[in-house]
Amino acid sequence: MSLRLYNTLTRRVDSFEPLEPGRVSLYTCGPTVYNYAHIGNFRTFLFEDLLRRWLQTSGYDVFHIMNLTDVDDRTIAAAREKGVSLRNHVDPFARAFEEDRDWLRILPAHEQPRATEYIAAMIRLIGNLLEKGVAYRGEDGSVYFSIAQFPLYGRLSRLDRRELRAGASERVSSDEYAKEDARDFVLWKAAKPEDEAVGAAWDAPFGRGRPGWHIECSAMALELIRKRVGSDVLDIHAGGVDLIFPHHEDEIAQSCAYTGREHFARYWLHGEFLNIRGEKMSKRFGNITTARDLREDGVDPGAVRLLIFQTHYRQRLDLTDEGLAAAQRASSRLGEFQKRLTDSRSGSDSPRLSEAAERLRRDLTEALDDDLNAPRAVAAMFTFMNEGHAALDGGERSGPIALSAWELAEDVLGVTSRGTVINVPTGAAASVAPETGATYGETPPPGSNEELEKAWALHWAVQRKQAKGVRDYAEADRIRTLLRDAGWEVRDGKDGSIEVVRVRRAS
């Protein structure tokens, strides 16, 4: 069985067949860089990363586009508030996004177009829609897409016959009066003084203004796939569930009206939301957690990936401190095992290990082919780990079959982590007294950085080793305790090796 994916368009799990065999064009909606991307955004990007990696692992030549929205109401408002240009406001957040993305081991897209770099393409697209009569200029000077000209509208969200919610009539905003139909959406917003103030306005044949929300995705996706794969239909378009309506619905309308094709994308995939302790993340609740928050808390990226992949992408996920702690622990165990497996490498696999490896490969493939069932894929890794440990305990060795199967799984999922580990030198008692002659206290140096803290931990690990050497076990245990209080665990190996492992961040 090959890859099957849940397609929002059909509301079914469909078997995946790209337009052109062996090649996949993938467009994913990226972040709006008005602020740091939060962990909910990253849940979606992580699901898309899994999709991308699994497609590649399955042998597809993937062309992946992820946009960066650098002009919209929020970016403009934020720039104004700070009194800087749109560009100056947005650039640092674009860089921060890339840092966070890399930290979470998310592969960068092959193309990462920014909306402001594709204004010309948007203008061409909108101009074409105006010529075709599916778009019109409103009284306010903005350009709108006419739903009435596009009979297929509502195909994706199935909200075509929706009515305004009872009691919601007061929501009609001022620009509603400029539209012919309340459901029409804006393609080009006439420039306002606030836009001009931050450099968010461009000239166009149909008036000076800025892009509407949806137009960038259509313009950039079509431009790039036309250039790169010579097509005007995407194989897959993915994003968060909240984008189904209106964003993706509107993208389909404007794109298909423009290309005349039946589809803008043949497969539409949507990832569910992540909540924080049962609540949706929002400024109002003050519960926005960013990737950098987690990093500063000492959480490993592998743990974040594990936590997210332990729930299916179409299932809502609640982020809690307990869940994070459990994932951190499990991810570390996987990392420890990976090291052990690699260290015990030898020429060939024991039968037990090669059998377990084949099972891992098979279970992983079955799970991910089945609409990216990451929880099952991860479970296969744990099963292999348990089997592997037992085999290794029994004196067996790992070989290429076990290692390659494990690497396959870890390459796709990226859920292992190995925190800070200090190897205490073997042999005669090493002196680690710092050159500066400073003496170490029994608690880590205040305000110390990573290097200083490691030096401190190593110092005490050596003291403990010396105490052990003279059988002063009371002192050895006392040092074990003080290290543990600072978040370091001492592990004595059977072969006399000693490791000091960071088990938690000293607070």
Place this chain on the structure above:
RNA sequence: GGCGCCGUAGCCAAGUGGUAAGGCAGAGGUCUGCAAAACCUCCAUUAGUCGGUUCGAUUCCGACCGGCGCCUCCA
């Protein structure tokens, strides 16, 4: 009002019309100067409730109870 989702062990979470993966936590044991790691053993006869279909349902259908999402710029 419209469209839709969820309810599985202390917590998180999968599969499946034939008697419940995996993770975290927990219990006992092996190993260890002590520990940690690892290993061995144990940890839901039970799936929100009540009905129905079926030889058989957690899995299908219905009702109810309880949580929740979307319905114009939020991943």
